[in-house]
Amino acid sequence: MSSPPGVFELPQRHSLSAQAAAAIRKAIGDGVWRESLPSERRLCETFQVSRPTIRTALQLLAKEGLIEIRQGRRNRLLSPSRSSPSAASRLVVLVSHQPILHTSLTAYQGISEMRTHLAEQGFTTEVLVCQMRSAKAQQRKLETFVRQNRVFCCVLLSVSKELQEWFANHSIPALVLGSCHPSVKLPSLDVDYRSVCRHAAGVFRSKGHRRIAFIVPNSGVAGDLASEDGFREGCASNAGSADTEAIIVRHSGTTAHIATKLDALFSSPRPPTALLVAKPSHTLGVLVYLLRKGLTVPDTVSLIGRDSDHLFDDAISHYRFEDETFAHRLSRLMAQMVSQGYLRPEPNLIFPRYVQAGTVRTANR
Numbered sequence: 001m002s003s004p005p006g007v008f009e010l011p012q013r014h015s016l017s018a019q020a021a022a023a024i025r026k027a028i029g030d031g032v033w034r035e036s037l038p039s040e041r042r043l044c045e046t047f048q049v050s051r052p053t054i055r056t057a058l059q060l061l062a063k064e065g066l067i068e069i070r071q072g073r074r075n076r077l078l079s080p081s082r083s084s085p086s087a088a089s090r091l092v093v094l095v096s097h098q099p100i101l102h103t104s105l106t107a108y109q110g111i112s113e114m115r116t117h118l119a120e121q122g123f124t125t126e127v128l129v130c131q132m133r134s135a136k137a138q139q140r141k142l143e144t145f146v147r148q149n150r151v152f153c154c155v156l157l158s159v160s161k162e163l164q165e166w167f168a169n170h171s172i173p174a175l176v177l178g179s180c181h182p183s184v185k186l187p188s189l190d191v192d193y194r195s196v197c198r199h200a201a202g203v204f205r206s207k208g209h210r211r212i213a214f215i216v217p218n219s220g221v222a223g224d225l226a227s228e229d230g231f232r233e234g235c236a237s238n239a240g241s242a243d244t245e246a247i248i249v250r251h252s253g254t255t256a257h258i259a260t261k262l263d264a265l266f267s268s269p270r271p272p273t274a275l276l277v278a279k280p281s282h283t284l285g286v287l288v289y290l291l292r293k294g295l296t297v298p299d300t301v302s303l304i305g306r307d308s309d310h311l312f313d314d315a316i317s318h319y320r321f322e323d324e325t326f327a328h329r330l331s332r333l334m335a336q337m338v339s340q341g342y343l344r345p346e347p348n349l350i351f352p353r354y355v356q357a358g359t360v361r362t363a364n365r
Helices: 016-029 040-047 051-064 105-120 135-148 161-168 193-206 222-235 255-266 280-292 323-340
Strands: 091-096 124-129 153-157 174-177 188-191 211-217 245-251 274-277 302-305 317-320 347-350 353-355
Touching: 016 040, 016 051, 016 323, 040 051, 105 124, 105 153, 105 174, 105 323, 124 135, 135 161, 153 161, 174 323, 188 193, 188 323, 193 211, 193 222, 193 274, 193 302, 193 317, 193 353, 211 222, 211 255, 211 280, 222 245, 245 255, 255 280, 274 280, 280 302, 323 347
Parallel strands: 091 124, 091 153, 153 174, 174 188, 188 347, 211 245, 211 274, 274 302, 302 317
Antiparallel strands: 317 353
């Protein structure tokens, strides 16, 4: 039963922005206001929430086509034809720097399950590839697409810092699959790479390794940068222990460039005795390189893969979580996005477990 005009339902204390939007939406439907909304201050007093909460709620309603936000004036109610439920957007856009087929198997499976669930709820999904060109070119392509389409929300897959910042500064809800850069406040879902790499460095240190290298793509992706931070932290000396040299080896991702970097690394007077390697394909590539050079694992060099692959199970020490974990977490977050129109701008982290598979041994003294 609808509340009589002038009687308001106060939002619950969870997801306040979405609840405030729902309360305002209901009041609009009850005919409490005719042409415009009260001031933000009055709305805050009415619904007993903060101004940032009200502003986020108003952005959600504007996106639905219920109101028009006008700077310096009261926000205007739009006509029923423009604010009808049939006009609401049902498009979810997957923004990536590469085709979805090129993502990891875990991410691909999670995205596929998410798209299936969205389709069951009447949503359509579309992929927008913004190749790693200039930031301005990426933003122009994104702005053109958004201008030409009614977008409900976006899922961001390993996009640049500039695109993350673009979404953080606009009203389109977005979920980052990966980690956010420190300056960006968006909801995200990723492995806790910082903790993983801190732990891996600690494993090596506990085995007496004092010259440890991290082989990582020079991608600029937030997850790789967080990995580097965690690796440095894990290599930092503890009180009373010998110093550990942390070597970060960044590469372009090609086999040839990785081999060139490893040549320089192992031709140095003091080569590393332990390697942490990001990306499954690169881990296998490094292992093949070591075997070709006669550097046996783990007798000469200890090895840990930062990420998981089904080939690693009994062969390479690595960090693993079940594929279903990622898919379920992603689907749950998208269900919240669909029901609320909004997610809290905070990281959602997955903590994998360390799998010891015999590629780590005590360092030779």
